[in-house]
Amino acid sequence: MRTALATAAWLLVMAGTAAAQAPPDAFDGEFEALASDPALGDAERLHRLIDVDWRRSMAWYPEWATYVGWESAENDAWTDMSLAAVEARQARAGAALPVLDAIDREALSPDDQLNYDLFRLNVEWDVEGGSFPDHLMPLNQMGGVQQDAASLLAIMPTNTVADYEAIVARLGRLPGLIDQTVQLMERGLVGGLTPPRITLRDVPDQVVAQIVDDPSESPMLQAFGDFPEAVPEAERVRLRAAASAAYEEGIVPALHRLHRFLVGEYLPAARDEIGLAALPEGEAWYAFRARRSTTTDMSPAEIHATGLSEVERIRGEMERVIDETGFEGTFGEFLEHLRTDPRFFHQDAEALLAGYRDIAKRADPELPRLFGTLPRLPYGVKAIPAYAEKSQTTAYYQPGSPEVGRPGWYFANTYALETRPIWEMEALTLHEAVPGHHLQIAIAQELPEVPEFRRHGGYTAFVEGWGLYAESLGEEMGFYEDPYSKFGQLTYEMWRAVRLVVDTGMHSMEWDRQRAIDFFAANSSKSIHDITVEIDRYIVWPGQALAYKVGELKIKELRALATAELGEAFDVRGFHDVVLGAGAVPLSVLEARVRAWIEQEKGAAPAPGIRPDRG
Secondary structure, three states: OOOHHHHHHHHHHHHHOOOOOOOHHHHHHHHHHHHHOOOOOHHHHHHHHHHHHHHHHHHHOHHHHHHHOOOOOOOOOOOOOOHHHHHHHHHOOOOOHHHHHOOOHHHOOHHHHHHHHHHHHHHHHHHHHOOOOHHHOOOEOOEOHHHHHHHHHHHOOOOOHHHHHHHHHHHHHHHHHHHHHHHHHHHHHHOOOOOOHHHHOOHHHHHHOOOOOOHHHOHHHHHHHOOOOOOOHHHHHHHHHHHHHHHHHHHHHHHHHHHHHHHHHHHHHOOOOOOHHHOOOHHHHHHHHHHHHHOOOOOHHHHHHHHHHHHHHHHHHHHHHHHHHOOOOOHHHHHHHHHHOHHHEOOOHHHHHHHHHHHHHHHHHHHHHOOOOOOOOOEEEEEOOOOOHHHOOOEEEEOOEOOOOEOEEEEEOOOOHHHOEHHHHHHHHHHHOOOOHHHHHHHHHOOOOOOHHHHHOOOHHHHHHHHHHHHHOOHHHOOOOOHHHHHHHHHHHHHHHHHHHHHHHHHHOOOOHHHHHHHHHHHOOOOHHHHHHHHHHHHHOOOHHHHHHHHHHHHHHHHHHHHHHHHHHOOHHHHHHHHHOOOOOOHHHHHHHHHHHHHHHOOOOOOOOOOOOOO
């Protein structure tokens, strides 16, 4: 039974749910004025445009504003995902183009030319991407309101009473977002636009995992278990009651509605075909995703061929490492040995996490030998939340925020310990933490004199290409001394090569899911559970997995070029600093930057202006 305090708290929550975000057209006038104002110089027009567009993004997508620590973040709001709002935002995706057309690029400084080029590329991609109905598939096993809401609430600021009131207000508005998600999926069903049914099998359980009898046990209410001293006791009681009321009276019923819809309507009607090409305009949709993910003009067929070539090359290296171990048997038998021998696995979750933390702290002191610039922002290691672990990948990185004092987090999966081998841990840690994602993303966040959209944005080929390249730095950092660990690094490289083959195979060459699983299993020692989770990830995120190998190959190509051109004068710290020194950029821009650095190191004139490929 609800107490009087809880009733009053619930009325307070509901009274705040009517507050609305700025409508999609709120910034139209600012864009129009920037395009037509004759008094503005080219640089000022560009700077104001970038500022207006960023403020609009923060207002349109308040979850992102929270993640990046935007000072004016609407921490009490969710993105308006009503169909009308989504379509209104799509209609305005190109609002910046008339302003860009009014700017003489050649009159800008080199730094602003790069800002102009990257900004324009992003706008053009947003316009092109808006023609494909991704919004009608807002939920899958990898993410959606059933996972993302709790993740966002867990990182919200918790320093003041006002911070907690924002969390309470966001909790109160969450049922509206859940219902909007259902409405989008209902519209998707009409056109046959759903994720494949096979990939959705765990999603109802993900929803159920968010429903608990005791609100204090909910992942969404973590903040209300331990208040800072700045929040008085009386306020703690009030805020905790308001949060519990919002959860019990609003969120739980909305989650039940979502669960009933998933089980009763969505999964039974979800499509059987796994490839994006099976959907309307699917071939063009996938080609666009491949171009955007890789920042290249490579066709799916070219990417597929590259993957097959890399699989063959890495397989040869794997065979040599197997010989070093003294194992007698076939390649397949060695893979089975790695998957099943108990000595390759931790026996409890805490030991697994301790192992990851030990590797991370052994990596930290090796960084100054390879990098001239290191970030100030720290990072930590913790387990993937239980409500998401079954369908999540082996690990992932969640960026921190220097603005609000939030560290980066390396999340490791502790589910099914018999599928988390020790021999993969070094490569995985170097990828997700340092010198991989944390190092690259934190450096980008701390770049001076760089617009927000570059500090907090990214290009997957660069970000994930860097992560895979970072794995290869392990030998220079004293890792992979054990042949099994070296095989683990090769397994991870093979994993990304296999991605090129199976992703293109499923989405443009009519491969079925089992063929993709079999190809992966035949060429990798990863567990069948991990392989299955990965294949299902590629199915619902078409093209994203192509970025890793394509980006890594380009970075290695550029390092080889710099080494050959500079000889004994090659400085790996300088090379890494120039690679990371502009934040994440398209691969064509990265190549131009490295070539300019090589010429500078040789004493020649800098290379001319740099434009990204339009893809």
